[in-house]
Amino acid sequence: MQEKAKEPEIRFAGFTGAWEQRKLGDVLEFLKDGTHGTHPDADQGPLLLSAKNIKNGDVTWDDTDRKISQAEFDMIHSNFKLKKGDVLLTIVGSIGESAILKDPHEITFQRSVAFLRPNKTITSGFLYSEIQGEKFQTELNNRKSTSAQPGIYLGDLSEIPLDTPPNLKEQEEIGKFFSEINSLLTLHQRKYEKLLNIKKSMLEKMFPKEGEVVPEIRFKGFTGAWEQRKLSDGMTEYTDRVFIEDDQIYRQVTVKNTGEISLRGSQPGRNIGRKRQARVNLRDYPMTLIFTRQTVEQGGIGFAKNDVDGCIVTEHMPTIAVDGKKFNQDFLVAFFKTYGFRKDVILSNIEGGTAQIAIHEDDILDSSSTFPSLKEQIKIGNFFRTLSQQITLHQRKLEMLKN
Numbered sequence: 001m002q003e004k005a006k007e008p009e010i011r012f013a014g015f016t017g018a019w020e021q022r023k024l025g026d027v028l029e030f031l032k033d034g035t036h037g038t039h040p041d042a043d044q045g046p047l048l049l050s051a052k053n054i055k056n057g058d059v060t061w062d063d064t065d066r067k068i069s070q071a072e073f074d075m076i077h078s079n080f081k082l083k084k085g086d087v088l089l090t091i092v093g094s095i096g097e098s099a100i101l102k103d104p105h106e107i108t109f110q111r112s113v114a115f116l117r118p119n120k121t122i123t124s125g126f127l128y129s130e131i132q133g134e135k136f137q138t139e140l141n142n143r144k145s146t147s148a149q150p151g152i153y154l155g156d157l158s159e160i161p162l163d164t165p166p167n168l169k170e171q172e173e174i175g176k177f178f179s180e181i182n183s184l185l186t187l188h189q190r191k192y193e194k195l196l197n198i199k200k201s202m203l204e205k206m207f208p209k210e211g212e213v214v215p216e217i218r219f220k221g222f223t224g225a226w227e228q229r230k231l232s233d234g235m236t237e238y239t240d241r242v243f244i245e246d247d248q249i250y251r252q253v254t255v256k257n258t259g260e261i262s263l264r265g266s267q268p269g270r271n272i273g274r275k276r277q278a279r280v281n282l283r284d285y286p287m288t289l290i291f292t293r294q295t296v297e298q299g300g301i302g303f304a305k306n307d308v309d310g311c312i313v314t315e316h317m318p319t320i321a322v323d324g325k326k327f328n329q330d331f332l333v334a335f336f337k338t339y340g341f342r343k344d345v346i347l348s349n350i351e352g353g354t355a356q357i358a359i360h361e362d363d364i365l366d367s368s369s370t371f372p373s374l375k376e377q378i379k380i381g382n383f384f385r386t387l388s389q390q391i392t393l394h395q396r397k398l399e400m401l402k403n
Contacts, residue, residue: 006163012177015170025158027127030117032080033091033154034109039072046073051090051112054097056189057128057182059088059107068108076108085124087116089131092151096140098131100124114157122164125175130162132178185401192394199387206380207338213370219379226370234326237361238288238319243278244269244312250279252312253304255292259333259388261302269312280304280313287322287329291364301336303329318361328374330381339369 006019025031039048048066053059082104090097092112109115118127130136143156165171205216213225244250249266256262269279280288288304290313304319313319322332371377 012170012173015165015167015173017166019163019165021161021163022121023158024116024160024162027119027122027162027164028116028158029119030080030086030115031154031158032115034111034113034115035076036111037076039068039076042067042069042072045069046106046108048108048110049113050110051092051094051097053109054088054090054099054113056097056186057099057132058186059099059101073106073108082108082115083117085118087118087124087127087131089114089116089157091154091157093149095144095150095152096131096137098128100128112151114152114154121166121168122162123168123171123175125179126164126171127162129175129178130164136160136162181401185398188394188397188401192391192398195387195391195394199384199391202384202387203334203338206383207335208370219376219383222372222376222379226372228368229371230366230368232365234323235289235320235365236323237365238280238321250310250312251308252314253280253290253308253317255290255300255302255317258301258337259303260300261290261304261308263308263311267312278313278315279310280308280319281310287324287327289320289322289332291318291320292316301333303333318364320361320364326374327371328377328381330385331377332381334380334384335369 006021007017008019034050035048045067047061048068049059049061053061053065082101084101084104086101086104088099088101088109090112091114094112116127118124139160140152140157143160144150144152165174202217206218208215208226213228215226247268250269251263251266254262254264290302290304292300322329372380
């Protein structure tokens with residue numbers, strides 16, 4: 001929105017003229033927050049929801065959400081009723097989430113949610129779109145209290161300025177446009193979350209549980225127990241690192257998540273005392289695991305790729321060469337996602353109760369677990385690689401739609 005002319009940069013065809021600036025309170029017929037009272041839970045009855053139930057433009061709940069008696073519900077709504085088209089806005093704790101109420105039947109909210117009922121000068125869809133905008137969200141953030149649980153007072157909320165087109169048809173077009181984007185966002189968000197849940201479930205079921213040697217779910221044609229093996233049977237410490245003592249600029253390898261390696265800023269390579277940095281040479285080691293030497297619970301594990309050849313790996317990152325004839329890379333990514341640095345599987349030989357447990361190459365290589373044949377590893381690895389690609393695809397679509 002251009003400040004002087006009060007006209008948007010992009011506009012639907014057929015609409016002209018300046019927009020008006022008004023306060024939120026001026027475009028509302030009704031502004032109220034949810035109940036402040038304490039209400040006993042009931043096994044059956046209307047839902048008593050809160051800010052946590054409003055996410056990504058939707059009101060959602062499940063069997064774990066609170067219910068109250070009909071008598072309590074009637075008492076809350078003795079002086080007002082929620083209506084279809086009311087705009088809900090979270091104003092305590094998680095501030096700024098919004099949704100248009102589609103079905104007010106047998107549903108109410110705690111004080112963490114505000115009810116905004118548009119008057120005849122603004123549509124619900126346009127108001128919802130305004131609330132999602134950066135300008136409105138900034139105004140919310142500037143007005144929130146700085147107490148232990150941040151919140152917005154209704155009086156402050158009503159003073160927030162809005163830029164609105166006077167033509168209701170233009171408002172409807174804008175509201176419809178953003179409603180369609182929101183529907184796509186919701187669709188991809190659900191697909192993304194569903195795939196994440198499938199992946200989590202399959203990681204649990206396609207690898208043997210503690211003390212077992214056969215997974216719960218298996219591809220057709222594979223039978224028999226998985227074989228107990230040390231990681232050193234197919235992995236060796238990577239020693240072909242050239243330590244550097246020059247001032248040239250090198251990119252540095254970093255590992256945050258299992259299976260993911262990225263490169264961060266450039267820095268001079270030096271060998272100062274024990275703080276050693278080394279260039280990795282991957283030409284002879286196409287399969288290389290790089291770990292972070294961190295707390296057992298926080299360790300990152302990634303497979304090096306050709307684009308990290310010649311980059312810096314610090315002494316805090318154990319590097320291990322993997323024999324591709326014994327281990328499949330995609331299988332190992334799923335393997336480490338499943339077991340991570342669990343002491344009953346990986347690093348089971350580590351002793352000690354310190355808060356920080358350093359992970360060393362020998363600790364990793366001396367650890368053991370059960371592994372299937374290479375053929376079964378490839379099958380499992382391909383499955384999880386494809387699943388991960390689908391998850392990444394929906395994640396990217398989500399980011400694109402949000403942008």
